[in-house]
Amino acid sequence: MKPRAARQLRALVLKDLRLELRTRQTLLAMALFALAVMLIFEFAVGSRTDDLTPFAGGVLWATLALTAVLAVGRTWVPEREQRVLDGLLVAPVPRLALLVSRIIAIACYMAVVELLAVPLALLLFVESPHLGDVGWVVLVCLLADLGIGVVGALLASMAVFTRARDLLLPVLFLPSLLPVVIAAAGATHAVTAGSNDLSEYRGYCTFLAVYAVIFGLVAYATYEFVFDD
Amino acid sequence: MKRFGERRALDGVDVRLEDGECLAVLGPNGAGKSTLLRTLATLLRPDAGTLAIAGHPCPKEAGTVRGLLGYLGHDPLVYLDLTARQNLELYADLYGVPAASERIDAVLREVGLLARSYDAVREFSRGMAQRLGLARLMLHRPSLLLLDEPHAGLDAAGRRLLDAMLEEARGARGVVLVTHEVERAVAQATRVMVLRAGRTVLDEPTAGLDPAALRARYERLVA
Numbered sequence: 001m002k003p004r005a006a007r008q009l010r011a012l013v014l015k016d017l018r019l020e021l022r023t024r025q026t027l028l029a030m031a032l033f034a035l036a037v038m039l040i041f042e043f044a045v046g047s048r049t050d051d052l053t054p055f056a057g058g059v060l061w062a063t064l065a066l067t068a069v070l071a072v073g074r075t076w077v078p079e080r081e082q083r084v085l086d087g088l089l090v091a092p093v094p095r096l097a098l099l100v101s102r103i104i105a106i107a108c109y110m111a112v113v114e115l116l117a118v119p120l121a122l123l124l125f126v127e128s129p130h131l132g133d134v135g136w137v138v139l140v141c142l143l144a145d146l147g148i149g150v151v152g153a154l155l156a157s158m159a160v161f162t163r164a165r166d167l168l169l170p171v172l173f174l175p176s177l178l179p180v181v182i183a184a185a186g187a188t189h190a191v192t193a194g195s196n197d198l199s200e201y202r203g204y205c206t207f208l209a210v211y212a213v214i215f216g217l218v219a220y221a222t223y224e225f226v227f228d229d
Numbered sequence: 230m231k232r233f234g235e236r237r238a239l240d241g242v243d244v245r246l247e248d249g250e251c252l253a254v255l256g257p258n259g260a261g262k263s264t265l266l267r268t269l270a271t272l273l274r275p276d277a278g279t280l281a282i283a284g285h286p287c288p289k290e291a292g293t294v295r296g297l298l299g300y301l302g303h304d305p306l307v308y309l310d311l312t313a314r315q316n317l318e319l320y321a322d323l324y325g326v327p328a329a330s331e332r333i334d335a336v337l338r339e340v341g342l343l344a345r346s347y348d349a350v351r352e353f354s355r356g357m358a359q360r361l362g363l364a365r366l367m368l369h370r371p372s373l374l375l376l377d378e379p380h381a382g383l384d385a386a387g388r389r390l391l392d393a394m395l396e397e398a399r400g401a402r403g404v405v406l407v408t409h410e411v412e413r414a415v416a417q418a419t420r421v422m423v424l425r426a427g428r429t430v431l432d433e434p435t436a437g438l439d440p441a442a443l444r445a446r447y448e449r450l451v452a
Contacts, residue, residue: 004325011322015311022310022349078308087306087365090270091323092296228274228288 008093012101017108019078026074027112030067034117037063042124056125057188061144061181064110064117068177069170071109072152075102076160085160095227099219102153107145114141126192136191136201143208144184150215151176157226183207230277231264231427238264239275240427244405246373251395251404253414253435256424257451262407263302265424266377269405270300282373296324299371301379305362309351313342313361316350317368324369336364340390356384363391373403380408392417411447415440425451 020026041059046052052059079085088098118137122129155172159165187204190197231239239261246252256262267273268280271291280287282294300306307316314333321329337343340360350358359382366374380388395417398404408414414421415435421443423431430450 007322007325011319015308015315015319018315019308019310078310082307082309083304084306084308086270086272086300086302086304087320088323089272090295090298090300091320092292092325093323094292 005094005097009097009101009104012088012093012097013104016101016105020109026071026109030070030109030113031116033070034063034067034113035120037066038117038120038124046124051127052125053127053193054189056121056192057185059125060117060121060188061185063121064114064144064184065148065174065177065181067113067117068106068110068148068152069173071106072148072156072173073166073169075106075153075156080160089227095223096220098227099153099157099223102157103146103149103219105149106152106156107149110145110148111141114145122192128194129192133192137188139205140184140187140208143205143212144180147180147208147212147215148177150212150219151180154215154219154222154226157223179211180208183211230275231261231268231273232276237427239268242424242427242429244269244422246403246405248403249400250420251399251406251418253418253421254405254407254424255409255411255414255421255447259426260424260451261427262424263377264427266300266302266375266405266407269373270298270375271295272300296369297372298375299366299369299373300375301362301366302377303381305350305358305365307350307358307361307365309358310349312347312349313337313353313364314346316361317364320365320368326369332368336368339367340364341386355382356387359383360387360390363387363394367394371402373405374398375405377407378409379406380410380413411444412440415443423447423450 038059041055041063045055045059076085079088118134118141122133126133152173155169155176159169159172162168183204187201187208190201190204230237230241242261242265244252244265254262254265264273268275269282271287271294274288283297285294287294307313308319311319314337317333317336318329321333326332334343337346340363342357342361342364345353345357350361353361363379379391383391395404395406404418406414406418415438418435420432420434421438422429431446
């Protein structure tokens with residue numbers, strides 16, 4: 001990456017972090033939402049079974065997929081509400097840098113929420129959680145966040161120029177996340193269910209990495225058209 | 230030419246601007262003034278015709294062109310939740326401004342906001358935010374200024390400041406100024422263009438033009 005593009009990307013990411021630190025709107029809403037969804041799962045499923053361990057991965061990633069809708073939905077909102085989008089589009093910033101800054105922002109938001117959600121899921125849903133399990137789940141989170149960030153940033157950037165963006169975004173985004181939820185839940189289950197099936201874990205993690213790469217290539221091929229006119 | 234659906238927002242408009250020239254664009258609402266400015270700013274892609282700025286064809290070399298432009302629309306294009314300085318730091322990084330800190334101090338001083346540079350823009354009045362927009366505009370020393378009714382929202386001091394900036398730009402930078410004020414167009418521009426329904430109906434140098442006579446012609450042309 002050229003030094004100027006790196007400076008631009010750093011500035012865009014720093015701007016997102018500054019806006020979030022000042023308003024705390026997105027992260028607070030995401031954290032409370034994730035907590036509420038997990039408690040709903042706990043009450044809805046927990047009262048009917050003694051051991052929730054087999055559901056832990058599924059509940060965690062269903063919660064995080066729903067929470068990601070909030071992060072993606074907030075993408076470009078300050079620019080839209082405060083009417084700054086033209087300022088960014090008329091600046092000599094490669095469109096790819098705009099997209100990558102969105103990917104980083106979404107992945108960062110998800111990572112912060114996972115700091116709360118992963119330990120909570122282990123405590124609420126895994127019968128005898130081990131501290132070592134967290135390390136394995138962290139890698140799953142990193143790979144899944146990359147995929148969520150790429151798909152979310154691409155769809156949010158497409159939707160920002162449409163009128164029905166608030167309706168369109170969840171309808172497009174959630175089905176696109178289905179492979180991530182299946183693979184991340186499978187990988188989490190493989191290392192938290194007690195069997196520590198590392199070959200299954202590796203397979204799911206590879207799938208998550210391939211998903212991120214494929215959608216990264218789609219984003220790379222289409223980003224110019226997304227921001228065009 | 231630029232279409233929005235079936236409607237031709239710009240049709241056969243030919244703009245040629247020499248170095249240091251100031252073109253004032255007049256016209257009633259919906260005449261295509263802002264569309265023309267947004268097209269020149271590379272925010273819209275023409276459906277037909279060619280666009281080149283400083284010899285760089287668009288959209289092929291849009292990245293280079295954008296570095297030469299200073300665009301000020303109806304909004305100051307700054308984040309309300311960031312401070313004035315944080316906004317300018319962002320734009321300094323996006324435009325690759327060297328010695329950014331000193332340059333930011335200089336433009337903030339110029340627009341009279343240095344003492345408020347650590348305040349969030351949300352705390353500013355509309356006029357102050359617009360003045361910050363002027364600071365953003367001048368930060369990277371653009372070669373071509375694209376201004377869409379820039380006097381709107383400015384108080385008397387802000388208007389004087391903008392007029393001084395335009396005066397300073399005269400002969401040094403190209404300026405395209407969209408305005409509704411005929412007298413201002415004659416006073417500040419070297420050429421005036423009138424658009425109606427996306428077409429050029431007048432394009433003349435302002436030298437020797439009488440503002441009152443131009444106003445009368447303008448009202449006939451757009452009636």
